[in-house]
Amino acid sequence: DQQVKQNSPSLSVQEGRISILNCDYTNSMFDYFLWYKKYPAEGPTFLISISSIKDKNEDGRFTVFLNKSAKHLSLHIVPSQPGDSAVYFCAGRGNKLVFGAGTILRVKS
Amino acid sequence: KAGVTQTPRYLIKTRGQQVTLSCSPISGHRSVSWYQQTPGQGLQFLFEYFSETQRNKGNFPGRFSGRQFSNSRSEMNVSTLELGDSALYLCASSLDGVGYTFGSGTRLTVV
Numbered sequence: 001d002q003q004v005k006q007n008s009p010s011l012s013v014q015e016g017r018i019s020i021l022n023c024d025y026t027n028s029m030f031d032y033f034l035w036y037k038k039y040p041a042e043g044p045t046f047l048i049s050i051s052s053i054k055d056k057n058e059d060g061r062f063t064v065f066l067n068k069s070a071k072h073l074s075l076h077i078v079p080s081q082p083g084d085s086a087v088y089f090c091a092g093r094g095n096k097l098v099f100g101a102g103t104i105l106r107v108k109s
Numbered sequence: 110k111a112g113v114t115q116t117p118r119y120l121i122k123t124r125g126q127q128v129t130l131s132c133s134p135i136s137g138h139r140s141v142s143w144y145q146q147t148p149g150q151g152l153q154f155l156f157e158y159f160s161e162t163q164r165n166k167g168n169f170p171g172r173f174s175g176r177q178f179s180n181s182r183s184e185m186n187v188s189t190l191e192l193g194d195s196a197l198y199l200c201a202s203s204l205d206g207v208g209y210t211f212g213s214g215t216r217l218t219v220v
Contacts, residue, residue, distance in 0.1 A: 101151035
């Protein structure tokens with residue numbers, strides 16, 4: 001039962017443009033959603049979170065949008081930089097963190 | 110402030126053996142969770158410990174077990190290793206149950 005889905009395995013974006021990473025979920029009981037970034041051979045690094053009672057949270061170049069009626073969230077990175085190239089995981093928090101399969105983001109310079 | 114420390118970083122084991130992985134959380138964090146990461150599968154939740162008690166368990170066979178000590182350090186054990194157990198095993202600690210800080214993981218290869 002995949003409660004969190006990231007349907008795009010990879011995304012390629014030009015430096016300076018916007019990157020939009022998407023995530024869908026099925027569990028209405030999640031109270032927080034989190035985004036993590038992961039480089040090879042390292043553990044995931046926390047990026048940004050959003051409470052289920054909010055619809056937007058912004059932190060510098062990163063903004064997360066939550067659409068509860070569609071059970072969809074997205075991470076926007078503006079402007080994208082080559083150092084943003086990594087695997088991005090979204091996660092929903094219920095009684096544990098449930099992760100999606102990840103999206104590989106490549107930012108081309 | 111030290112982060113989450115996992116040891117060893119790399120491990121090669123033979124099928125049928127057993128293995129123990131260690132995780133030292135951030136000082137003051139009492140929650141420790143374990144995840145398995147395999148290509149294309151994301152991070153699969155194994156279990157979570159809080160104050161030496163298992164609070165949650167994922168859908169893994171009984172060959173996977175864990176424990177937490179009074180200093181919050183945690184170990185996970187996998188017995189009777191199978192080739193499919195080859196993965197990156199990640200540990201995360203949390204103070205508030207919202208922000209989870211991950212270690213760099215232990216890369217287990219079963220041959």
